[in-house]
Amino acid sequence: MLLQIHEIEALLQVKRNIERSISNPITIRSLLRGTGFSESKLTQGFKFLFQYTVHRYHLTISMEYAYSLLADDMPVKEVALKLGYKSQSHFNRSFRQVFGIAPSHIRRDIDAVE
Incomplete structure:
Protein backbone atom coordinates (compact mmCIF):
# COMPACT_ATOMS: atom_id res chain seq x y z
CA MET A 1 0.00 0.00 0.00
CA LEU A 2 1.28 3.41 -0.91
CA LEU A 3 0.14 6.39 1.17
CA GLN A 4 0.52 10.03 0.24
CA ILE A 5 1.71 12.61 2.77
CA HIS A 6 -1.79 14.05 3.31
CA GLU A 7 -3.14 10.55 3.91
CA ILE A 8 -0.46 9.83 6.51
CA GLU A 9 -1.25 13.13 8.21
CA ALA A 10 -4.96 12.25 8.24
CA LEU A 11 -4.21 8.82 9.72
CA LEU A 12 -2.01 10.40 12.40
CA GLN A 13 -4.96 12.66 13.27
CA VAL A 14 -7.25 9.61 13.47
CA LYS A 15 -4.73 7.99 15.82
CA ARG A 16 -4.71 11.11 18.03
CA ASN A 17 -8.53 11.12 18.04
CA ILE A 18 -8.53 7.51 19.21
CA GLU A 19 -6.03 8.36 21.95
CA ARG A 20 -8.29 11.18 23.15
CA SER A 21 -11.23 8.75 23.23
CA ILE A 22 -9.84 6.20 25.66
CA SER A 23 -12.90 6.44 27.90
CA ASN A 24 -15.43 6.55 25.07
CA PRO A 25 -16.55 4.06 22.48
CA ILE A 26 -15.43 4.89 18.97
CA THR A 27 -16.93 4.14 15.60
CA ILE A 28 -15.30 4.05 12.22
CA ARG A 29 -17.95 6.50 11.04
CA SER A 30 -16.96 9.06 13.70
CA LEU A 31 -13.28 8.65 12.80
CA LEU A 32 -14.01 9.19 9.10
CA ARG A 33 -15.20 12.76 9.62
CA GLY A 34 -12.85 15.20 7.98
CA THR A 35 -10.46 12.60 6.60
CA GLY A 36 -11.77 12.26 3.06
CA PHE A 37 -11.29 8.49 3.39
CA SER A 38 -13.70 5.71 2.62
CA GLU A 39 -14.22 3.21 5.41
CA SER A 40 -11.99 0.66 3.69
CA LYS A 41 -9.23 3.21 3.02
CA LEU A 42 -9.26 4.26 6.68
CA THR A 43 -9.17 0.74 8.08
CA GLN A 44 -6.59 -0.54 5.59
CA GLY A 45 -4.41 2.56 5.85
CA PHE A 46 -4.50 2.53 9.65
CA LYS A 47 -3.51 -1.12 9.81
CA PHE A 48 -0.75 -0.59 7.25
CA LEU A 49 0.72 2.44 9.02
CA PHE A 50 0.36 1.34 12.66
CA GLN A 51 0.19 -2.50 12.45
CA TYR A 52 -3.06 -2.51 14.46
CA THR A 53 -6.67 -2.46 13.43
CA VAL A 54 -8.52 0.64 14.61
CA HIS A 55 -10.48 -1.41 17.15
CA ARG A 56 -7.43 -3.26 18.44
CA TYR A 57 -5.47 -0.02 18.88
Whole structure:
Protein backbone atom coordinates (compact mmCIF):
# COMPACT_ATOMS: atom_id res chain seq x y z
CA MET A 1 0.00 0.00 0.00
CA LEU A 2 1.28 3.41 -0.91
CA LEU A 3 0.14 6.39 1.17
CA GLN A 4 0.52 10.03 0.24
CA ILE A 5 1.71 12.61 2.77
CA HIS A 6 -1.79 14.05 3.31
CA GLU A 7 -3.14 10.55 3.91
CA ILE A 8 -0.46 9.83 6.51
CA GLU A 9 -1.25 13.13 8.21
CA ALA A 10 -4.96 12.25 8.24
CA LEU A 11 -4.21 8.82 9.72
CA LEU A 12 -2.01 10.40 12.40
CA GLN A 13 -4.96 12.66 13.27
CA VAL A 14 -7.25 9.61 13.47
CA LYS A 15 -4.73 7.99 15.82
CA ARG A 16 -4.71 11.11 18.03
CA ASN A 17 -8.53 11.12 18.04
CA ILE A 18 -8.53 7.51 19.21
CA GLU A 19 -6.03 8.36 21.95
CA ARG A 20 -8.29 11.18 23.15
CA SER A 21 -11.23 8.75 23.23
CA ILE A 22 -9.84 6.20 25.66
CA SER A 23 -12.90 6.44 27.90
CA ASN A 24 -15.43 6.55 25.07
CA PRO A 25 -16.55 4.06 22.48
CA ILE A 26 -15.43 4.89 18.97
CA THR A 27 -16.93 4.14 15.60
CA ILE A 28 -15.30 4.05 12.22
CA ARG A 29 -17.95 6.50 11.04
CA SER A 30 -16.96 9.06 13.70
CA LEU A 31 -13.28 8.65 12.80
CA LEU A 32 -14.01 9.19 9.10
CA ARG A 33 -15.20 12.76 9.62
CA GLY A 34 -12.85 15.20 7.98
CA THR A 35 -10.46 12.60 6.60
CA GLY A 36 -11.77 12.26 3.06
CA PHE A 37 -11.29 8.49 3.39
CA SER A 38 -13.70 5.71 2.62
CA GLU A 39 -14.22 3.21 5.41
CA SER A 40 -11.99 0.66 3.69
CA LYS A 41 -9.23 3.21 3.02
CA LEU A 42 -9.26 4.26 6.68
CA THR A 43 -9.17 0.74 8.08
CA GLN A 44 -6.59 -0.54 5.59
CA GLY A 45 -4.41 2.56 5.85
CA PHE A 46 -4.50 2.53 9.65
CA LYS A 47 -3.51 -1.12 9.81
CA PHE A 48 -0.75 -0.59 7.25
CA LEU A 49 0.72 2.44 9.02
CA PHE A 50 0.36 1.34 12.66
CA GLN A 51 0.19 -2.50 12.45
CA TYR A 52 -3.06 -2.51 14.46
CA THR A 53 -6.67 -2.46 13.43
CA VAL A 54 -8.52 0.64 14.61
CA HIS A 55 -10.48 -1.41 17.15
CA ARG A 56 -7.43 -3.26 18.44
CA TYR A 57 -5.47 -0.02 18.88
CA HIS A 58 -8.31 1.57 20.85
CA LEU A 59 -8.68 -1.55 22.98
CA THR A 60 -4.94 -1.81 23.64
CA ILE A 61 -4.42 1.78 24.71
CA SER A 62 -7.61 1.71 26.81
CA MET A 63 -6.43 -1.41 28.61
CA GLU A 64 -2.95 0.05 29.15
CA TYR A 65 -4.64 3.04 30.81
CA ALA A 66 -6.79 0.63 32.85
CA TYR A 67 -3.64 -1.21 33.94
CA SER A 68 -2.11 2.03 35.22
CA LEU A 69 -5.28 2.87 37.15
CA LEU A 70 -5.36 -0.60 38.70
CA ALA A 71 -1.68 -0.32 39.60
CA ASP A 72 -2.54 2.96 41.36
CA ASP A 73 -5.02 0.99 43.49
CA MET A 74 -8.28 1.99 41.78
CA PRO A 75 -10.92 -0.74 42.26
CA VAL A 76 -11.75 -2.81 39.17
CA LYS A 77 -15.37 -1.67 39.13
CA GLU A 78 -14.35 2.01 39.14
CA VAL A 79 -11.83 1.44 36.33
CA ALA A 80 -14.50 -0.30 34.25
CA LEU A 81 -16.90 2.61 34.74
CA LYS A 82 -14.18 5.19 34.04
CA LEU A 83 -13.46 3.51 30.71
CA GLY A 84 -17.15 3.54 29.79
CA TYR A 85 -17.93 -0.13 30.36
CA LYS A 86 -21.49 -0.74 31.52
CA SER A 87 -20.60 -4.27 32.57
CA GLN A 88 -17.63 -5.21 34.72
CA SER A 89 -17.60 -8.68 33.18
CA HIS A 90 -17.23 -7.16 29.70
CA PHE A 91 -14.33 -5.05 30.99
CA ASN A 92 -12.77 -8.18 32.54
CA ARG A 93 -12.98 -10.00 29.19
CA SER A 94 -11.42 -7.07 27.33
CA PHE A 95 -8.62 -6.77 29.88
CA ARG A 96 -7.92 -10.49 29.74
CA GLN A 97 -7.90 -10.36 25.93
CA VAL A 98 -5.07 -7.80 26.00
CA PHE A 99 -3.01 -8.97 29.01
CA GLY A 100 -3.97 -12.62 29.43
CA ILE A 101 -4.87 -12.14 33.10
CA ALA A 102 -7.85 -10.85 35.04
CA PRO A 103 -7.68 -7.21 36.16
CA SER A 104 -8.04 -8.29 39.78
CA HIS A 105 -4.60 -9.93 39.54
CA ILE A 106 -2.85 -6.59 38.96
CA ARG A 107 -3.33 -5.37 42.51
CA ARG A 108 -2.30 -8.73 43.98
CA ASP A 109 0.83 -8.85 41.83
CA ILE A 110 1.83 -5.35 42.91
CA ASP A 111 1.21 -6.20 46.58
CA ALA A 112 3.43 -9.27 46.22
CA VAL A 113 6.33 -7.16 44.90
CA GLU A 114 6.10 -4.56 47.65
